[in-house]
Amino acid sequence: MAAGKRVTVEYFAVLREQRAVASETVATSARTARDLYEELRQRHGFALEARGLRVAVNGDFAPWERELADGDRLVFIPPVAGG
Numbered sequence: 001m002a003a004g005k006r007v008t009v010e011y012f013a014v015l016r017e018q019r020a021v022a023s024e025t026v027a028t029s030a031r032t033a034r035d036l037y038e039e040l041r042q043r044h045g046f047a048l049e050a051r052g053l054r055v056a057v058n059g060d061f062a063p064w065e066r067e068l069a070d071g072d073r074l075v076f077i078p079p080v081a082g083g
């Protein structure tokens with residue numbers, strides 16, 4: 001994989017538990033937010049599929065097809081369980 005950019009990823013809830021870190025900076029050649037999540041899902045064994053999550057890029061909710069740029073900050077947000 002040729003890493004073309006570095007992005008920072010924040011994890012919440014179950015993703016944070018599965019990854020065991022709150023955030024990380026990753027080198028990636030992923031074109032879109034979905035591509036990045038799928039890359040990280042394979043790398044880290046995340047159980048949730050992208051369709052069950054929301055994504056925010058640089059502080060704003062974004063479509064999964066949003067193209068990534070070097071220095072972007074992404075947050076993958078799983079469903080919230082409550083009671």
